[in-house]
Amino acid sequence: MEHTFDIIVVGGGLMGSSIAYHLAGEGFGGRIAVFEKDPTYEKASTALSVGGIRRQFSTEVNVRLSQYSLAFYQEFGERMETEGERPEIDFKPRGYLFLGSEKNWPILVRHQAFQKSLGVETQLLNVKETLQLIPDLNTEDLVGSSFSAGDGYMDPHSVLQGFVRKAKYLGVEYIHQEVVEVLRKGDRLEGVKTKDGTTYFSSSIVNAAGPYAGEVGKMAGIDIPVVPVRRMVYLIKPPRLFDYDLPLVIDTSGVYFLHETGKQILTGKSRKEEPPGFNYVWDRNYFQEAIWPSLAHRIPLFDELKVVSGWTGLYEVNQWDSNGIIGEHPEVRGFYMAVGFSGHGFQQAPAVGKALSEWIRFMRYETVDVSPLGYERILEGRKVLEEEVI
Numbered sequence: 368m369e370h371t372f373d374i375i376v377v378g379g380g381l382m383g384s385s386i387a388y389h390l391a392g393e394g395f396g397g398r399i400a401v402f403e404k405d406p407t408y409e410k411a412s413t414a415l416s417v418g419g420i421r422r423q424f425s426t427e428v429n430v431r432l433s434q435y436s437l438a439f440y441q442e443f444g445e446r447m448e449t450e451g452e453r454p455e456i457d458f459k460p461r462g463y464l465f466l467g468s469e470k471n472w473p474i475l476v477r478h479q480a481f482q483k484s485l486g487v488e489t490q491l492l493n494v495k496e497t498l499q500l501i502p503d504l505n506t507e508d509l510v511g512s513s514f515s516a517g518d519g520y521m522d523p524h525s526v527l528q529g530f531v532r533k534a535k536y537l538g539v540e541y542i543h544q545e546v547v548e549v550l551r552k553g554d555r556l557e558g559v560k561t562k563d564g565t566t567y568f569s570s571s572i573v574n575a576a577g578p579y580a581g582e583v584g585k586m587a588g589i590d591i592p593v594v595p596v597r598r599m600v601y602l603i604k605p606p607r608l609f610d611y612d613l614p615l616v617i618d619t620s621g622v623y624f625l626h627e628t629g630k631q632i633l634t635g636k637s638r639k640e641e642p643p644g645f646n647y648v649w650d651r652n653y654f655q656e657a658i659w660p661s662l663a664h665r666i667p668l669f670d671e672l673k674v675v676s677g678w679t680g681l682y683e684v685n686q687w688d689s690n691g692i693i694g695e696h697p698e699v700r701g702f703y704m705a706v707g708f709s710g711h712g713f714q715q716a717p718a719v720g721k722a723l724s725e726w727i728r729f730m731r732y733e734t735v736d737v738s739p740l741g742y743e744r745i746l747e748g749r750k751v752l753e754e755e756v757i
């Protein structure tokens with residue numbers, strides 16, 4: 368019985384840990400194992416993320432996921448308290464600011480109306496109001512901006528540690544082994560085998576392997592269109608530090624920037640032509656070629672700056688439609704997925720954990736209906752068309 372579990376979660380990053388935490392904390396009652404091959408999380412997407420949360424999406428399911436998660440992060444310390452200790456996640460609710468030019472303004476206007484209809488207080492700001500938020504902005508080619516106050520960014524590593532600690536406290540067992548095989552007979556799951564040759568038994572398995580989700584799918588004979596794609600982040604220091612706080616800004620060029628500790632600035636931009644692969648090489652030239660010109664145009668002060676450091680992480684990109692795949696496989700019952708978040712998984716993890724925990728316990732979604740993001744859509748040829756993937 369030692370190696371028999373009621374549910375096995377493959378991947379102990381933010382998704383896997385949120386699912387385990389929600390199950391254990393909400394009355395699942397059975398034995399839960401989370402398999403994590405690297406307890407330092409050195410290369411986990413969660414630890415390498417920039418930790419932003421926004422409700423500015425164009426599809427209802429993504430807005431609803433962020434609404435739940437935002438409320439969750441606002442109460443993170445209380446929820447994750449263990450033996451009187453509360454984790455500090457350094458949440459900075461400074462808002463998300465999408466800058467608008469002639470070209471994308473109609474899209475921002477349409478999205479703002481949609482978000483408002485779902486209860487998100489996104490505001491359209493004119494140029495003067497935008498300048499009040501960021502006085503250093505060059506607005507010559509801007510029409511205005513779309514601002515969601517209350518959204519913001521936080522320290523992803525502390526969030527992950529908070530979830531892991533609380534999940535363990537609630538009885539979840541973390542096994543630091545790499546899963547190399549999923550044992551399946553016909554449409555029935557039997558367990559997993561780890562790299563050291565041990566077999567662990569369960570008829571319920573959750574794939575929460577982040578950039579490795581496609582690999583874990585293959586182990587179960589299930590085709591999951593999720594691939595790892597390199598994303599680079601740069602820490603820069605301008606010649607003068609702003610004496611105000613930056614929201615997380617999305618420029619019209621696709622470059623994003625936000626404040627890091629000590630008023631330094633984090634920035635990046637998704638490279639469209641980046642090929643899939645487990646590539647962690649950090650390329651300083653990409654900053655010079657693709658990011659710096661846009662930054663210097665938007666904030667002239669950035670014409671002179673110092674690149675302090677940076678890092679590379681992997682997006683787990685869903686090649687089908689760039690949105691998460693959440694739920695149970697319609698044929699291989701007991702095979703659950705929380706994969707493919709394509710750059711918005713950090714903000715969705717609390718809600719995804721809640722939703723999947725409801726499905727596993729009751730076979731229905733009560734808090735956020737994530738059925739539009741089910742694997743069924745791939746089998747049936749349907750796409751979720753989200754226009755705000757960054």
Ligand SMILES: Cc1cc2nc3c(=O)[nH]c(=O)nc-3n(C[C@H](O)[C@H](O)[C@H](O)COP(=O)(O)OP(=O)(O)OC[C@H]3O[C@@H](n4cnc5c(N)ncnc54)[C@H](O)[C@@H]3O)c2cc1C
Pocket residue numbers: 377378379380381382383402403404405408410411412413414415416417418419420544545546547575576577578579583598599600679680681682683705706708709710711712713714715
């Ligand atoms: C540079 C960057 C910036 C980002 N910024 C944001 C942002 O601002 N906002 C946002 O919402 N999202 C952001 N994201 C995306 C977000 O980080 C991810 O969507 C999210 O962290 C995915 O969590 P996860 O638990 O699925 O994956 P991970 O954190 O990668 O966790 C998966 C875990 O599974 C383990 N694992 C894999 N295979 C196995 C196996 N076979 N056996 C055992 N263990 C295994 C891995 O070791 C890993 O720890 C960003 C990502 C990057 C790279």
